[in-house]
Amino acid sequence: xxxxxxxxxxxxxxxxxxxxxxxxxxxxxxxxxxxxxxxxxxxxxxxxxxxxxxxxxxxxxxxxxxxxxxxxxxxxxxxxxxxxxxxxxxxxxxxxxxxxxxxxxxxxxxxxxxxxxxxxxxxxxxxxxxxxxxxxxxxxxxxxxxxxxxxxxxxxxxxxxxxxxxxxxxxxxxxxxxxxxxxxxxxxxxxxxxxxxxxxxxxxxxxxxxxxxxxxxxxxxxxxxxxxxxxxxxxxxxxxxxxxxxxxxxxxxxxxxxxxxxxxxxxxxxxxxxxxxxxxxxxxxxxxxxxxxxxxxxxxxxxxxxxxxxxxxxxxxxxxxxxxxxxxxxxxxxxxxxxxxxxxxxxxxxxxxxxxxxxxxxxxxxxxxxxxxxxxxxxxxxxxxxxxxxxxxxxxxxxxxxxxxxxxxxxxxxxxxxxxxxxxxxxxxxxxxxxxxxxxxxxxxxxxxxxxxxxxxxxxxxx
Numbered sequence: 088x089x090x091x092x093x094x095x096x097x098x099x100x101x102x103x104x105x106x107x108x109x110x111x112x113x114x115x116x117x118x119x120x121x122x123x124x125x126x127x128x129x130x131x132x133x134x135x136x137x138x139x140x141x142x143x144x145x146x147x148x149x150x151x152x153x154x155x156x157x158x159x160x161x162x163x164x165x166x167x168x169x170x171x172x173x174x175x176x177x178x179x180x181x182x183x184x185x186x187x188x189x190x191x192x193x194x195x196x197x198x199x200x201x202x203x204x205x206x207x208x209x210x211x212x213x214x215x216x217x218x219x220x221x222x223x224x225x226x227x228x229x230x231x232x233x234x235x236x237x238x239x240x241x242x243x244x245x246x247x248x249x250x251x252x253x254x255x256x257x258x259x260x261x262x263x264x265x266x267x268x269x270x271x272x273x274x275x276x277x278x279x280x281x282x283x284x285x286x287x288x289x290x291x292x293x294x295x296x297x298x299x300x301x302x303x304x305x306x307x308x309x310x311x312x313x314x315x316x317x318x319x320x321x322x323x324x325x326x327x328x329x330x331x332x333x334x335x336x337x338x339x340x341x342x343x344x345x346x347x348x349x350x351x352x353x354x355x356x357x358x359x360x361x362x363x364x365x366x367x368x369x370x371x372x373x374x375x376x377x378x379x380x381x382x383x384x385x386x387x388x389x390x391x392x393x394x395x396x397x398x399x400x401x402x403x404x405x406x407x408x409x410x411x412x413x414x415x416x417x418x419x420x421x422x423x424x425x426x427x428x429x430x431x432x433x434x435x436x437x438x439x440x441x442x443x444x445x446x447x448x449x450x451x452x453x454x455x456x457x458x459x460x461x462x463x464x465x466x467x468x469x470x471x472x473x474x475x476x477x478x479x480x481x482x483x484x485x486x487x488x489x490x491x492x493x494x495x496x497x498x499x500x501x502x503x504x505x506x507x508x509x510x511x512x513x514x515x516x517x518x519x520x521x522x523x524x525x526x527x528x529x530x531x532x533x534x535x536x537x538x539x540x541x542x543x544x545x546x547x548x549x550x
Contacts, residue, residue: 094150095129101178104185106153111136115143119164128152129177137162144169151175153190156212160200160224168197171210180214182240182267191265192216192242200224203251205231213239218262223249223279230282236260239293244273247280250306254283263293269321275300276308278332283307292316292343296325304332304354311336316343322414322429326350326372330358338362345409347372351379360384367407389538396437396488397444398528399535401521407536411435416512428515430456430498436523437535438485444525446492448478451517455504456497464493473516494518 094112111133115121121143128134128150135157137143141164145157149172156173159166173196180187196212198220199205212218218238221229228249236257238244244262247255264271273291276284280303289310291298295318301308308330315327326347328337334357342348342365349371351358358379363369368387373379388407401411404424413433415426438444448463452475463471463480471480473496482490498513522532532541 091125093127093129094131095177096131099130101184101186104189106132106186106189108132108154111158114138115140118143120144122146123148126150127176128156133158137166139163140166142166146170149173149176151178151190151214152194152196154194155198156196156215158198158200159202159205161226162202162205165204165206166202168205168207168210170208171197171212173197173212173215175214182214182265187214190214190216191240195220196238196241198222199229199231201226202229202231205229207231207233207236209235211237211239212241214241214265216242217246218244219246221245221247221250221255227251228282230254232256232258233260234258237262238273239263240266241273242268242271243275244271245275247274247276247284247306249277249280250282250284252282254285254307256285256287257289258287260286260289262289262291262298264295264320266294268294270296271320272297272300274298276303276306276333278302278304280306283309286310286313288312290314290316291318291327294320296320296323297327297329299328300331301329301333301335302331304356307334307336309336309338311339313340314343315340315348318344319346322412322416322432324413330355332356335359341365342369345407346370351375355379367410370410389535391437391488393439394529394531395533395538396439397442397525398531399437399523399533400541401436401523401535403518403520405536411535416514423519425517425519427512427517428494428496428498430496430513430515432494432515434492434494434521436490436492436521437488438482438490438523439525440486440488441484442525442527443484444482444523446480446482447522448473448480448494449476449519449521450478451475451519452496453499453517455499456515458497461496464495465490 112131114136116138118140124146132153134152137159139161143166146169194215195217196215200222218241230251230253242265262273298315318327319325328349332354337360340363345367351373353374355375360381364385369384404418404426415432462469496515498515501508501510
């Protein structure tokens with residue numbers, strides 16, 4: 088039993104990368120009723136290792152273990168982890184500092200292998216490669232009840248490599264991607280996982296590429312009353328939930344962005360997606376056909392008609408613009424809304440197939456990002472350069488009701504151009520609005536952001 092201790096290794100140096108490995112601070116094996124309470128683990132390489140340590144209780148433990156905080160295996164009688172807080176105590180934290188980056192890409196806060204009916208309550212970790220890892224040992228994997236889990240600035244907040252058939256039950260979880268990362272995934276269910284992973288009332292936000300990545304053909308995943316605030320950090324079109332395989336049930340969830348919300352890939356066995364809400368309507372890319380049942384979700388708020396596609400305006404940076412954009416920085420506002428391109432950003436624009444059109448781009452083009460390749464591109468071919476103010480380009484008839492344009496330019500970071508700036512984003516062109524009009528269009532303009540007409544007249548009749 089350990090109580091009220093501060094554990095520090097004086098030979099440790101933050102400059103030692105990779106960190107020097109050494110045995111766990113507490114290693115308990117073939118024991119019962121072990122208790123570790125009210126301790127600060129300042130800098131051990133591994134904090135607590137519990138193997139066949141049945142009915143253990145770890146409570147009120149803080150610190151910043153390096154390679155792994157807590158490991159449990161072969162616990163066959165109800166282990167308890169409560170009020171754990173792993174955070175960079177005693178460290179000058181910077182996500183790009185070599186030591187912090189090592190922990191932030193390789194460290195694991197809490198790992199559970201074979202453990203039955205495990206109870207984890209009110210735990211938090213910051214700055215680990217994996218926050219909570221559910222692995223498989225020679226004796227099997229975990230099941231249990233996980234309430235109030237928090238993982239901030241993690242490359243993977245939760246990784247499920249394997250689970251017992253009763254499953255892993257997560258309630259009131261809060262998950263954030265790794266700061267400075269572009270490919271963080273909050274929950275990854277691996278391809279070998281079995282059993283069920285269930286989320287209830289969990290929230291996802293911050294620098295995330297995908298909130299959930301379900302990869303297991305033999306597993307099952309469900310999300311109920313969860314809130315997916317942010318994702319697709321790179322603007323590459325990543326969904327909040329990527330379903331590669333297996334069975335999934337998503338119901339009563341909310342989404343904070345008008346990007347792609349769910350991608351259902353062809354190998355999915357079953358996906359039932361009902362009663363969810365998202366700004367602009369729930370967007371599902373269903374590649375599984377009838378194996379996906381999608382109903383009673385918030386509907387698309389923009390009803391595109393031939394008249395609307397013939398003449399419309401899109402306010403970049405305004406609510407509802409995300410469905411038309413890939414590869415852009417987030418919305419901002421000064422005197423009016425806008426977004427910055429990333430140097431290679433795409434526009435997914437509705438058009439009437441077979442009709443030529445004229446596009447007007449309203450933008451600020453900083454001289455520092457102008458290169459010989461700067462311009463608008465259609466199917467890889469440059470159709471116009473970019474000018475400060477208005478760029479007007481004639482577009483040929485499109486074969487389908489949608490075309491993709493690319494805005495290419497150089498990019499620069501504000502911190503390299505402005506004294507005192509800490510903004511490291513690579514910014515290209517500042518874009519405010521786009522207007523598209525076909526030769527046969529009327530003077531009435533449709534507002535692509537919300538589906539309204541921009542004058543007081545009644546909408547034109549459908550063709």
